[in-house]
Amino acid sequence: MGASKSAHFTDEQNRIANLLKALAHPARIAIVEHLLEARACICGDLVEVLPLAQPTISQHLKELKAAGIIQGTVEGTSVCYCLSESGIKALLTFAKHLSTSLQNQQTHCC
Amino acid sequence: MGASKSAHFTDEQNRIANLLKALAHPARIAIVEHLLEARACICGDLVEVLPLAQPTISQHLKELKAAGIIQGTVEGTSVCYCLSESGIKALLTFAKHLSTSLQNQQTHCC
Protein backbone atom coordinates (compact mmCIF):
# COMPACT_ATOMS: atom_id res chain seq x y z
CA MET A 1 0.00 0.00 0.00
CA GLY A 2 0.88 3.59 0.35
CA ALA A 3 2.84 6.00 2.38
CA SER A 4 3.06 7.03 6.00
CA LYS A 5 0.53 5.57 8.44
CA SER A 6 0.71 8.33 11.03
CA ALA A 7 -2.35 7.01 12.86
CA HIS A 8 -0.30 4.14 14.26
CA PHE A 9 2.16 6.36 16.06
CA THR A 10 1.92 8.70 19.02
CA ASP A 11 1.08 12.38 18.66
CA GLU A 12 4.53 13.26 19.90
CA GLN A 13 6.20 11.04 17.31
CA ASN A 14 4.13 12.57 14.55
CA ARG A 15 4.77 16.07 15.82
CA ILE A 16 8.55 15.79 15.79
CA ALA A 17 8.51 13.92 12.46
CA ASN A 18 6.48 16.73 10.88
CA LEU A 19 8.80 19.37 12.26
CA LEU A 20 11.82 17.58 10.80
CA LYS A 21 10.01 16.99 7.52
CA ALA A 22 9.40 20.71 7.17
CA LEU A 23 13.17 21.27 7.26
CA ALA A 24 14.06 18.19 5.24
CA HIS A 25 14.48 19.90 1.89
CA PRO A 26 17.49 21.84 0.61
CA ALA A 27 15.35 24.76 -0.59
CA ARG A 28 13.81 25.15 2.85
CA ILE A 29 17.24 24.91 4.48
CA ALA A 30 18.36 27.65 2.10
CA ILE A 31 15.39 29.79 3.09
CA VAL A 32 16.17 29.36 6.77
CA GLU A 33 19.84 30.18 6.19
CA HIS A 34 18.87 33.27 4.26
CA LEU A 35 16.71 34.36 7.19
CA LEU A 36 19.59 33.77 9.59
CA GLU A 37 21.62 36.30 7.63
CA ALA A 38 18.99 38.74 6.45
CA ARG A 39 16.86 38.49 9.61
CA ALA A 40 13.78 39.14 7.49
CA CYS A 41 12.78 38.98 3.85
CA ILE A 42 9.85 38.86 1.50
CA CYS A 43 9.01 36.12 -0.96
CA GLY A 44 10.33 38.21 -3.84
CA ASP A 45 13.81 38.36 -2.28
CA LEU A 46 13.98 34.59 -2.23
CA VAL A 47 12.84 34.37 -5.85
CA GLU A 48 15.99 36.28 -6.78
CA VAL A 49 18.25 34.18 -4.59
CA LEU A 50 16.95 30.65 -5.14
CA PRO A 51 16.75 28.71 -8.42
CA LEU A 52 13.01 28.17 -8.06
CA ALA A 53 9.89 29.85 -9.36
CA GLN A 54 7.71 32.11 -7.23
CA PRO A 55 4.85 29.64 -6.70
CA THR A 56 7.32 26.99 -5.55
CA ILE A 57 8.94 29.31 -3.03
CA SER A 58 5.56 30.45 -1.78
CA GLN A 59 4.68 26.81 -1.18
CA HIS A 60 7.91 26.16 0.75
CA LEU A 61 7.25 29.24 2.87
CA LYS A 62 3.80 27.92 3.64
CA GLU A 63 5.21 24.63 4.90
CA LEU A 64 7.83 26.31 7.05
CA LYS A 65 5.15 28.54 8.52
CA ALA A 66 2.80 25.64 9.21
CA ALA A 67 5.60 23.91 11.11
CA GLY A 68 6.25 26.97 13.26
CA ILE A 69 9.72 27.50 11.87
CA ILE A 70 9.01 30.91 10.38
CA GLN A 71 6.31 33.52 10.80
CA GLY A 72 5.00 36.06 8.35
CA THR A 73 3.25 39.37 8.77
CA VAL A 74 1.51 41.30 6.06
CA GLU A 75 3.13 44.61 5.26
CA GLY A 76 1.21 46.44 2.64
CA THR A 77 1.28 44.42 -0.52
CA SER A 78 4.03 42.06 0.60
CA VAL A 79 4.57 39.63 3.47
CA CYS A 80 7.56 39.92 5.78
CA TYR A 81 8.93 36.55 6.87
CA CYS A 82 11.33 35.87 9.71
CA LEU A 83 12.36 32.94 11.89
CA SER A 84 10.08 31.84 14.70
CA GLU A 85 11.19 30.76 18.15
CA SER A 86 8.77 27.92 18.68
CA GLY A 87 9.82 25.59 15.90
CA ILE A 88 13.52 26.13 16.40
CA LYS A 89 13.16 25.63 20.13
CA ALA A 90 11.38 22.34 19.53
CA LEU A 91 14.13 21.19 17.20
CA LEU A 92 16.83 22.08 19.71
CA THR A 93 14.96 20.33 22.51
CA PHE A 94 14.69 17.15 20.46
CA ALA A 95 18.34 17.24 19.39
CA LYS A 96 19.48 17.77 22.98
CA HIS A 97 17.24 14.95 24.14
CA LEU A 98 18.86 12.56 21.68
CA SER A 99 22.35 13.75 22.45
CA THR A 100 22.20 13.64 26.24
CA SER A 101 20.38 10.32 26.29
CA LEU A 102 23.06 8.89 24.06
CA GLN A 103 25.79 10.24 26.35
CA ASN A 104 24.18 8.49 29.29
CA GLN A 105 24.32 5.10 27.63
CA GLN A 106 27.19 3.04 29.00
CA THR A 107 29.94 2.64 26.41
CA HIS A 108 29.23 0.92 23.16
CA CYS A 109 27.08 -2.08 22.52
CA CYS A 110 27.78 -2.98 18.89
CA MET B 1 8.00 18.99 -13.06
CA GLY B 2 9.18 16.61 -10.48
CA ALA B 3 10.61 16.52 -7.07
CA SER B 4 13.69 17.85 -5.35
CA LYS B 5 16.39 19.45 -7.50
CA SER B 6 19.30 18.86 -5.14
CA ALA B 7 21.84 19.85 -7.80
CA HIS B 8 20.88 23.50 -7.40
CA PHE B 9 21.80 23.68 -3.76
CA THR B 10 25.06 23.48 -1.85
CA ASP B 11 26.49 20.20 -0.56
CA GLU B 12 26.00 21.42 2.98
CA GLN B 13 22.36 22.23 2.36
CA ASN B 14 21.77 18.82 0.83
CA ARG B 15 23.66 17.10 3.63
CA ILE B 16 21.60 18.59 6.44
CA ALA B 17 18.37 18.15 4.47
CA ASN B 18 19.13 14.45 4.02
CA LEU B 19 19.95 14.02 7.69
CA LEU B 20 16.64 15.60 8.68
CA LYS B 21 14.77 13.58 6.06
CA ALA B 22 16.11 10.37 7.56
CA LEU B 23 14.44 11.30 10.85
CA ALA B 24 11.32 12.82 9.30
CA HIS B 25 9.06 9.80 9.68
CA PRO B 26 7.20 8.68 12.80
CA ALA B 27 8.35 5.08 12.43
CA ARG B 28 11.97 6.16 12.36
CA ILE B 29 11.41 8.43 15.35
CA ALA B 30 9.90 5.44 17.13
CA ILE B 31 12.93 3.32 16.26
CA VAL B 32 15.29 5.98 17.62
CA GLU B 33 13.24 6.31 20.79
CA HIS B 34 13.27 2.56 21.25
CA LEU B 35 17.06 2.61 20.95
CA LEU B 36 17.27 5.40 23.52
CA GLU B 37 15.54 3.11 26.02
CA ALA B 38 16.80 -0.30 25.00
CA ARG B 39 20.29 0.90 24.03
CA ALA B 40 20.41 -1.84 21.38
CA CYS B 41 18.00 -4.09 19.56
CA ILE B 42 17.60 -6.33 16.57
CA CYS B 43 15.16 -5.93 13.73
CA GLY B 44 12.92 -8.65 15.18
CA ASP B 45 12.44 -6.67 18.39
CA LEU B 46 11.10 -3.74 16.41
CA VAL B 47 8.75 -5.98 14.45
CA GLU B 48 7.05 -6.83 17.75
CA VAL B 49 6.91 -3.22 18.92
CA LEU B 50 5.94 -1.34 15.77
CA PRO B 51 2.79 -1.76 13.64
CA LEU B 52 4.83 -2.47 10.52
CA ALA B 53 5.96 -5.55 8.65
CA GLN B 54 9.52 -6.83 8.78
CA PRO B 55 10.57 -5.66 5.31
CA THR B 56 9.30 -2.17 6.06
CA ILE B 57 11.25 -1.95 9.29
CA SER B 58 14.35 -3.30 7.61
CA GLN B 59 14.03 -0.52 5.04
CA HIS B 60 13.68 2.16 7.73
CA LEU B 61 16.75 0.78 9.51
CA LYS B 62 18.67 0.99 6.26
CA GLU B 63 17.81 4.67 5.87
CA LEU B 64 18.73 5.51 9.44
CA LYS B 65 22.03 3.72 8.98
CA ALA B 66 22.78 5.46 5.69
CA ALA B 67 22.24 8.81 7.42
CA GLY B 68 24.66 7.92 10.21
CA ILE B 69 21.97 7.94 12.87
CA ILE B 70 22.31 4.29 13.82
CA GLN B 71 24.91 1.61 13.29
CA GLY B 72 24.54 -2.14 13.04
CA THR B 73 26.88 -5.01 13.65
CA VAL B 74 26.30 -8.59 12.65
CA GLU B 75 25.96 -10.95 15.59
CA GLY B 76 25.49 -14.47 14.42
CA THR B 77 22.27 -14.69 12.47
CA SER B 78 20.97 -11.30 13.59
CA VAL B 79 22.12 -7.69 13.40
CA CYS B 80 22.52 -5.57 16.51
CA TYR B 81 21.52 -1.93 16.00
CA CYS B 82 22.31 1.01 18.24
CA LEU B 83 22.51 4.79 17.98
CA SER B 84 25.51 6.36 16.34
CA GLU B 85 27.30 9.50 17.50
CA SER B 86 27.97 11.08 14.13
CA GLY B 87 24.44 11.67 12.91
CA ILE B 88 23.13 12.82 16.26
CA LYS B 89 26.07 15.16 16.71
CA ALA B 90 25.39 16.69 13.30
CA LEU B 91 21.75 17.21 14.22
CA LEU B 92 22.65 18.88 17.50
CA THR B 93 25.20 21.13 15.79
CA PHE B 94 22.62 22.29 13.27
CA ALA B 95 19.95 22.88 15.91
CA LYS B 96 22.39 24.88 18.05
CA HIS B 97 23.45 26.89 15.03
CA LEU B 98 19.86 27.88 14.34
CA SER B 99 19.10 28.60 17.95
CA THR B 100 22.12 30.76 18.77
CA SER B 101 21.92 32.67 15.49
CA LEU B 102 18.31 33.43 16.24
CA GLN B 103 19.19 34.62 19.75
CA ASN B 104 21.71 37.03 18.28
CA GLN B 105 19.13 38.70 16.10
CA GLN B 106 18.00 41.98 17.63
CA THR B 107 14.42 41.74 18.89
CA HIS B 108 11.59 41.04 16.49
CA CYS B 109 11.19 42.20 12.94
CA CYS B 110 7.66 41.16 12.02
Place this chain on the structure above:
DNA sequence: ACCTTATATCGTAATATTGCGATATAGCAA
Protein backbone atom coordinates in the same frame (compact mmCIF):
# COMPACT_ATOMS: atom_id res chain seq x y z
C1' DA C 1 23.20 -31.73 3.74
C1' DC C 2 18.86 -30.05 5.72
C1' DC C 3 16.15 -27.13 8.58
C1' DT C 4 15.32 -23.06 11.23
C1' DT C 5 15.98 -18.25 12.30
C1' DA C 6 17.00 -13.44 11.11
C1' DT C 7 17.54 -9.99 7.90
C1' DA C 8 17.82 -7.99 3.36
C1' DT C 9 16.25 -7.22 -1.29
C1' DC C 10 12.96 -7.29 -5.24
C1' DG C 11 8.85 -5.87 -7.38
C1' DT C 12 4.94 -3.31 -7.32
C1' DA C 13 0.83 -0.66 -5.75
C1' DA C 14 -0.67 3.27 -3.09
C1' DT C 15 0.31 7.69 -1.72
C1' DA C 16 3.02 12.04 -0.97
C1' DT C 17 6.07 15.61 -2.50
C1' DT C 18 7.96 18.83 -5.73
C1' DG C 19 7.81 22.25 -9.32
C1' DC C 20 5.67 25.44 -12.15
C1' DG C 21 2.38 27.73 -15.60
C1' DA C 22 -1.89 29.81 -15.25
C1' DT C 23 -4.81 32.23 -12.50
C1' DA C 24 -6.82 34.25 -8.33
C1' DT C 25 -6.46 37.41 -4.47
C1' DA C 26 -5.16 41.60 -1.98
C1' DG C 27 -3.22 46.15 -1.20
C1' DC C 28 -1.91 50.44 -2.92
C1' DA C 29 -1.43 54.41 -6.23
C1' DA C 30 -3.14 57.48 -9.53
Place this chain on the structure above:
DNA sequence: TTGCTATATCGCAATATTACGATATAAGGT
Protein backbone atom coordinates in the same frame (compact mmCIF):
# COMPACT_ATOMS: atom_id res chain seq x y z
C1' DT D 1 -12.17 52.25 -11.47
C1' DT D 2 -7.92 50.96 -13.70
C1' DG D 3 -3.38 49.43 -13.38
C1' DC D 4 0.56 47.71 -10.90
C1' DT D 5 2.93 44.87 -7.53
C1' DA D 6 3.34 40.96 -4.39
C1' DT D 7 1.76 36.67 -2.89
C1' DA D 8 -1.17 32.72 -2.78
C1' DT D 9 -3.75 28.97 -4.82
C1' DC D 10 -5.17 25.66 -8.52
C1' DG D 11 -4.22 21.93 -11.49
C1' DC D 12 -1.32 18.87 -13.36
C1' DA D 13 2.97 16.23 -14.61
C1' DA D 14 7.21 14.24 -12.87
C1' DT D 15 9.34 12.08 -9.24
C1' DA D 16 10.00 10.18 -4.49
C1' DT D 17 8.48 7.70 -0.48
C1' DT D 18 6.10 4.11 1.95
C1' DA D 19 4.42 -0.47 2.72
C1' DC D 20 4.46 -5.24 2.14
C1' DG D 21 4.17 -10.05 -0.07
C1' DA D 22 7.34 -12.96 -2.12
C1' DT D 23 11.82 -14.32 -2.31
C1' DA D 24 16.83 -14.27 -1.62
C1' DT D 25 20.76 -14.44 1.48
C1' DA D 26 23.39 -15.80 5.48
C1' DA D 27 24.49 -17.96 9.92
C1' DG D 28 23.76 -21.52 13.10
C1' DG D 29 22.06 -25.95 14.85
C1' DT D 30 21.23 -30.97 14.21
